[in-house]
Amino acid sequence: MSETKIExxxxxxxxxxxxxxxxxxxxxxxxxxLGWESQNTRGRIMIAKALxxxxxxxxxxxxxxxxxxxxGICAAKCPAGANPPVIVQEARRNLVSRGxxxxxxxxxxxxxxxxxxxxxEKADRLGWLSDPSGLKDKSDYVxxxxxxxxxxxxxxxxxxxxLLKRFGVTLLPDEVCCxxxxxxxxxxxGRFVDKNxxxxxxxxxxxxxxxxxxxxxxLKKDYPPDFEVLSVPEFLAEHLSELDLKRLxxxxxxxxxxxLGRHNGIYDPPRTVIKSICRLVEMKANRxxxxxxGGGGGVRAGYPDLSLKIAKRRLxxxxxxxxxxxxxxxxxxxxxxxxxxxxxxxxxxxxVERAMKSV
Amino acid sequence: xxxxxxxxxxxxxxxxxxxSERLCYSSDASQVKGLPDCVVRPMSTEEVSMxxxxxxxxxxxxxARGAGTGLAGGAVAVRGGxxxxxxxxxxxxxxxxxxxxxIVEPGVVQLKLNEALKxxxxxxxxxxxSSAVCTIGGLIANNGSGMRCVKYGTTRNxxxxxxxxxxxxxxxxxxxxxxxxxxxxxxxxxxxxxEGTLGIITRAGLRVVPLPKARRxxxxxxxxxxxxxxxxxxTFASGIVPSACEILDRTTVQVxxxxxxxxxxxxxxxxxxxVDGTERSTExxxxxxxxxxxPIAAEVVSASGEKEMEEIWEARRLVGAAISRLDPTKSxxxxxxxxxxxxxxxxxLIREIGEISxxxxxxxxxxxxxxxxxxxxxxxxxxxxxxxWARLASAADAIHRAAIRLGGTVxxxxxxxxxxxxxxxxxxxxxxxxxxxxxxxxxDPKGILNPGKLGLDESPSSGxxx
Numbered sequence: 001m002s003e004t005k006i007e008x009x010x011x012x013x014x015x016x017x018x019x020x021x022x023x024x025x026x027x028x029x030x031x032x033x034l035g036w037e038s039q040n041t042r043g044r045i046m047i048a049k050a051l052x053x054x055x056x057x058x059x060x061x062x063x064x065x066x067x068x069x070x071x072g073i074c075a076a077k078c079p080a081g082a083n084p085p086v087i088v089q090e091a092r093r094n095l096v097s098r099g100x101x102x103x104x105x106x107x108x109x110x111x112x113x114x115x116x117x118x119x120x121e122k123a124d125r126l127g128w129l130s131d132p133s134g135l136k137d138k139s140d141y142v143x144x145x146x147x148x149x150x151x152x153x154x155x156x157x158x159x160x161x162x163l164l165k166r167f168g169v170t171l172l173p174d175e176v177c178c179x180x181x182x183x184x185x186x187x188x189x190g191r192f193v194d195k196n197x198x199x200x201x202x203x204x205x206x207x208x209x210x211x212x213x214x215x216x217x218x219l220k221k222d223y224p225p226d227f228e229v230l231s232v233p234e235f236l237a238e239h240l241s242e243l244d245l246k247r248l249x250x251x252x253x254x255x256x257x258x259x260l261g262r263h264n265g266i267y268d269p270p271r272t273v274i275k276s277i278c279r280l281v282e283m284k285a286n287r288x289x290x291x292x293x294g295g296g297g298g299v300r301a302g303y304p305d306l307s308l309k310i311a312k313r314r315l316x317x318x319x320x321x322x323x324x325x326x327x328x329x330x331x332x333x334x335x336x337x338x339x340x341x342x343x344x345x346x347x348x349x350x351x352v353e354r355a356m357k358s359v
Numbered sequence: 360x361x362x363x364x365x366x367x368x369x370x371x372x373x374x375x376x377x378x379s380e381r382l383c384y385s386s387d388a389s390q391v392k393g394l395p396d397c398v399v400r401p402m403s404t405e406e407v408s409m410x411x412x413x414x415x416x417x418x419x420x421x422x423a424r425g426a427g428t429g430l431a432g433g434a435v436a437v438r439g440g441x442x443x444x445x446x447x448x449x450x451x452x453x454x455x456x457x458x459x460x461x462i463v464e465p466g467v468v469q470l471k472l473n474e475a476l477k478x479x480x481x482x483x484x485x486x487x488x489s490s491a492v493c494t495i496g497g498l499i500a501n502n503g504s505g506m507r508c509v510k511y512g513t514t515r516n517x518x519x520x521x522x523x524x525x526x527x528x529x530x531x532x533x534x535x536x537x538x539x540x541x542x543x544x545x546x547x548x549x550x551x552x553x554e555g556t557l558g559i560i561t562r563a564g565l566r567v568v569p570l571p572k573a574r575r576x577x578x579x580x581x582x583x584x585x586x587x588x589x590x591x592x593x594t595f596a597s598g599i600v601p602s603a604c605e606i607l608d609r610t611t612v613q614v615x616x617x618x619x620x621x622x623x624x625x626x627x628x629x630x631x632x633x634v635d636g637t638e639r640s641t642e643x644x645x646x647x648x649x650x651x652x653x654p655i656a657a658e659v660v661s662a663s664g665e666k667e668m669e670e671i672w673e674a675r676r677l678v679g680a681a682i683s684r685l686d687p688t689k690s691x692x693x694x695x696x697x698x699x700x701x702x703x704x705x706x707x708l709i710r711e712i713g714e715i716s717x718x719x720x721x722x723x724x725x726x727x728x729x730x731x732x733x734x735x736x737x738x739x740x741x742x743x744x745x746x747x748w749a750r751l752a753s754a755a756d757a758i759h760r761a762a763i764r765l766g767g768t769v770x771x772x773x774x775x776x777x778x779x780x781x782x783x784x785x786x787x788x789x790x791x792x793x794x795x796x797x798x799x800x801x802x803d804p805k806g807i808l809n810p811g812k813l814g815l816d817e818s819p820s821s822g823x824x825x
Binding site: 012013016017019020021022023025026035036037038040042043046047050055056058060061064078079080081 | 375377378379380382383384385386387388398400426427428444446447468470489491492677678679680681683684687688690691692693742743
C-alpha cells in the first residue's frame with residue numbers, strides 16, 4: 001500500500017453494489033482471453049475500491065483498468081445492477097489526472113491533443129470532400145464525420161454525406177475529434193467538446209447525425225444536451241421511404257457496436273434498414289448479448305494483441321452462408337477486418353449505396 | 360530464490376505476485392478475506408503436482424480456487440500462501456456417452472459442460488444458481504447442487520472417479536469408469552465436499568443422465584409459508600417426485616416482480632413445482648400437483664410454455680443479488696444464507712427466521728429448495744453502515760444456531776469454508792470432528808492444503824470475517 005491515496009470522485013455505493021458473485025466472468029471479453037481475475041470486471045471493481053484505500057497504482061493496476069473495452073456486457077448481465085464501465089472510466093480519469101497512465105495512454109493523448117484526431121494526421125480533415133465550397137453555413141442538421149471515417153474510410157464519409165445532404169445536412173467547417181478516445185482513456189477532452197459545440201451552435205443545428213458509435217455515445221452523453229443526436233442508421237430508418245432502395249439478393253449479418261447497442265439501446269433501426277434491402281441472419285450473440293469487437297475503450301491502441309484476439313472470437317459468432325458482416329461503427333469494422341474476417345465487413349451505408357445503385 | 364521465482368520455474372508467466380493480482384484473489388463472493396502471497400494458474404496435472412510438492416517442501420499453504428463464486432471463503436487463502444486458480448484447466452477431455460460418463464478437467468464451467476452435452480441428449484444435473492460461471496472442480500469440492508437436486512441428488516451422486524494431487528505432490532485416482540464398485544474405501548466420496556483440504560482435484564469422471572423430454576412448471580401461492588410447507592408435504596405424500604420444488608416468500612416474489620414486471624408469478628408465498636419426464640407423465644403430474652394444492656392454495660397456475668418457464672427459472676437463479684436493483688442503498692450480503700433442516704421443520708425454520716429478521720431489524724428474503732429442506736436467507740444491509748454490519752453478523756449467527764437446533768445443517772450446498780467453520784463442532788459433535796481431523800492429519804500431515812477451513816484446525820478457526 002502506498003502513501004498516495006487516489007481521490008476517487010465516485011459514489012462508493014457504485015462500487016459496493018458489486019457482491020463479487022463473479023457472473024461477469026462468463027461474459028467479459030478481455031477476461032476470456034487473459035484469464036486473470038485482475039482482468040475481469042470483478043477484479044477491476046476490487047482494484048478501483050482498493051485504490052481509494054491506498055493500493056499503489058503500478059503497471060499491473062493500469063493494465064487491469066485499461067484492458068477493459070467498456071463494452072458494458074458485464075453491466076447488462078450483472079444481477080446486482082452494477083455499472084462497471086462507469087467505474088473503470090472514472091478510475092482511469094482519476095489516475096490520469098494524477099499522472100498515472102500507461103505509455104500508450106500518454107502517447108495517445110499527446111497525439112490527439114496535438115493533431116485534433118486519433119491518428120495524428122496533419123492532412124485536411126475534409127480531404128475526402130471534393131468541393132467543400134458549397135457547404136451550407138446554416139442548417140438544422142449536421143453530419144459529424146468522426147476521425148475514422150474522415151481519415152481511414154473517406155469513401156464511407158463520402159457515401160454517408162451523399163445520402164444525407166439531400167435532406168439538407170451540412171458539415172462542421174473545422175470538425176475535430178469528438179473527444180471519445182480521450183474520455184474513454186481517462187483524459188480531459190473539454191477543448192475538443194467546446195470547439196465542436198461552438199460550430200454546431202453557429203450553424204444552428206438542432207440535430208447532429210453521426211456514423212460512428214463512439215462519436216454517437218460521446219455526443220449524446222459527454223456534450224451538453226443542447227441538440228439531438230441521431231445515429232446514421234436511425235436517420236436512414238426514418239427516411240427509408242425516401243431512399244428508393246431496391247432489394248438485393250444476398251444475406252448479411254449485423255454486428256451490434258457496444259456503444260450503439262448496449263450503451264444507447266439502438267438495436268432496431270439498423271436491422272430495419274438491412275431488412276428493407278436483403279436477408280438478415282443474426283449473429284450467435286446479438287443485441288443486448290452481442291460480444292465486443294475488442295476495439296473500444298482504448299484497447300485497440302493500448303493492447304493490440306488482446307484487441308485482435310477479442311475480434312477473432314467475435315468472428316466465431318458469424319453465421320455460415322452470409323455474404324457480408326454489416327456494422328455501424330468504423331472502429332468495429334476496422335477491428336473485425338484486421339482480425340482476418342474471410343467475409344467482407346461493410347458499413348451500413350455501403351449496403352445502402354449498393355441497394356440504391358442496383359436496378 | 361523467492362517463492363514466486365520458484366513457481367515461475369514451473370508455470371512461467373502464469374504465476375503472479377503482483378499486489379493487485381493478489382488483491383483480486385483475496386476473496387470470493389463471501390465476506391471472508393485472505394491475501395495470498397502468489398497466484399498460479401496451472402494448465403496440467405503435472406504443474407499442479409510440482410507446485411504442491413514445492414509448497415510441501417517449503418511448508419507453504421496451497422488453496423485451490425475455481426471461479427471464486429463460493430459463499431463461504433472456501434477458496435480464500437486465509438493463511439496466505441499460494442492460490443491455485445484451476446479455471447484454466449477447462450477442457451472436456453472425453454465424452455464417453457456409451458458408458459454414460461464424461462471426463463473433464465476441473466475448470467470446466469457447469470453451463471459449458473451442459474451446452475456440450477445437450478446435442479447428445481444428456482445433462483449433468485447439479486445446477487447451482489452460478490451455473491454460468493462456477494466450475495466442476497468447485498462443485499465437487501463443495502458438493503454443490505441446486506434446484507433440481509430434490510430429484511437428481513447433489514454432485515456427490517455424479518462423480519465416479521477423480522484424479523487428485525495429494526499434499527506431497529503424488530497423483531492418485533480415487534475410482535474408475537465403473538458405474539458401481541465395491542472395492543475398498545470410497546475415496547471419491549471422501550474428496551467430494553472436502554473443500555481442497557485433502558487434495559487438489561485435477562480431473563473428474565462424471566456420470567451424466569439423459570435429458571428429460573418434457574418439463575412443466577406449476578406455481579401455487581399460499582397465504583403463509585407454513586401452509587406452503589404443508590402443500591409440499593402433501594405433494595410428496597401423493598407419490599410425486601418433482602424435479603424442482605422451490606419456495607419464494609412474498610418478499611422474494613415482490614422483488615422478482617419489480618425487477619421484471621412481465622414475469623408471470625402469483626402473489627403471496629409461492630411454491631414452484633417443476634416436473635420432468637415425458638409429455639404425458641408431466642401433464643399427469645402437473646394435474647395431480649394442482650389437485651393436491653388447490654384446497655389450501657390461494658392460487659394455482661401453470662407456466663404456459665418453455666419460454667415462460669425459462670424466464671421464471673432465470674429470474675429465480677439470479678434473485679440473490681437482485682435486491683440492489685430495487686434499492687441501491689441495500690446490498691445482499693451472503694451470510695447465514697444456506698441453512699437446511701429436515702423438510703418437516705421448514706415452516707418452523709421460516710418462522711424463526713422471521714423472528715430473527717425482526718429482532719435485528721434487518722429485512723430478509725427467504726427462498727430456496729423447500730423440497731430438500733434447504734432455505735436461502737437473503738439479508739440486506741447498507742454496506743456503509745457499521746451498525747448494520749454488526750447486526751448482520753448477529754442475525755447470521757442466530758440463523759445458523761436455529762438450523763442446528765432444528766436438527767439441520769449450517770450449509771446445505773455452499774460449503775463451510777472459513778465462514779461457517781466455527782459451527783462444525785456444534786453441528787457434528789466433537790467425536791465426528793475428531794475423525795475428520797484424523798483423516799486430515801493422515802493425508803496432509805503438514806497442514807498445507809487449504810488451512811483454516813472446515814473447522815479442522817485444532818485451535819478455533821480464525822475465520823477472517825469482515
